[in-house]
Amino acid sequence: MNDTSALQYPEATVARLELLWGEGFLSVGGPAEVSAICRGVDLHGLDILDIGCGIGGVDILLVKDFGAASVLGLDVSEHLLDWGRARADRAGLSGRVTFRLCAAPPYPVPDRYFDVAFSKGAILHIPDKPGLFRDLARCLKPGGLFIASDWLKGNGATVAGSLNGFGAAEITFESAPAGEMAAALHEAGFTSVEMRDRTEQYLKIARQDLSRMKGRLRTKAIELLGDEGFESWISAQAGTVARLAERQVQPTHIRAVLR
Ligand SMILES: C[S@@+](CC[C@H](N)C(=O)[O-])C[C@H]1O[C@@H](n2cnc3c(N)ncnc32)[C@H](O)[C@@H]1O
Incomplete structure (x- = not known):
């Protein structure tokens, strides 16, 4: 693991992401988007591996609301996993929702x-x-089954870097285009690969988030980030809206079945 992993998603970043998407959730749309990703898939009684689980909100939801038997969440940041463990414990799910620190594949799982x-x-x-x-x-x-949502590379030269107000020093972004992702899945032995472009939906969410940030979340956000931090968050979110509108990034729901 590189030395920057501990700096990824520091406390202030986590706090502002949770402010937008709900407690335990660090990515666009929070629980509503998890439902959209899982739509039509029966997860009852299944064992799930979650790559890049963050602070565990998704994992608890997969067990509590979707009936998964267990979820093992993997992430590069120990402090996020600790928050996930505490959250699972509070939910009485620490036997079914577990977490493990992992830098990169191959993962230490059977x-x-x-x-x-x-x-x-x-x-x-x-x-x-x-x-x-x-x-x-x-x-x-x-x-x-592989089910995921990811920021893919759109029609621009830029990757997803600086989305949602991340600084380049904070975290690595390496988006790939949809065709490359699909080819890599086929190559690995997956079939029935589906890529559902979510740009329109994410653009709507990003615009709503921007007006919530300027409106009812403003006071709380300034408390968390200070005036300067708040202004730079607003301008980063406006940048996200622009990159989505220009199709430079392509948020996508991905599904594939292992042969
Ligand atoms: C936007 S957050 C999403 C977290 C969670 N999936 C959610 O929706 O709330 C991205 C997560 O990926 C994790 N991450 C970054 N690099 C990773 C890597 N190489 N392997 C696994 N997770 C990684 C980060 O620590 C962070 O928790």
Whole structure:
């Protein structure tokens, strides 16, 4: 693991993301987007691996609301995992929602164990997509499902860097275009690969988020970030709206089945 991993998603970043998307959620749309990602998939009784789980809100939701038997969340940041563990404990789910620190694939999990590999807003931080998908193919049972949401590279030269107000020094962004992601999934042994472009929906959410930030979240956000931090958050969010409107980034829901 590199030395910057501890700096990724520091406390102030986590606080402002939770302010937008709800307690425990660090990526666009929070629980509503998790529902959209999982729409039509029956997760009851299944064992799920969550790549880039953050502070565990998604993982608890997958067990509590979607009926998963268990979720193992992997992340590069120990402090986020600690918050996830505390959250699972408070929810009385620490036996079914567990967390493990992982830098990069191959992950320290058994072969052919999981029914589902899930990820939300995290694959853009993992540079080696083919390596990731090969390892997910190893972790999943045959016929297992990969369901995810990720910021893919759109039609611009820029990757997703500086989305949602991240500074370049804070965290690595390595978005790939949809065609490259689909080819890497096929190459790793997945079939029925589906890529659903969510740009329109994310643009709507990002615009709503911007007006919430300027409106009812303003006072709380200034308390958290100070005046200067608040202004730079607003301008970063306006940048996210512009990049989405210009299709420089392409938020996408991805599904694939392991052969
Ligand atoms: C936008 S947050 C999303 C967290 C969570 N999935 C959610 O929706 O609330 C991205 C997460 O990816 C994690 N991450 C960054 N690099 C990673 C890597 N190489 N492997 C796994 N997770 C990583 C970050 O620490 C962070 O928790």
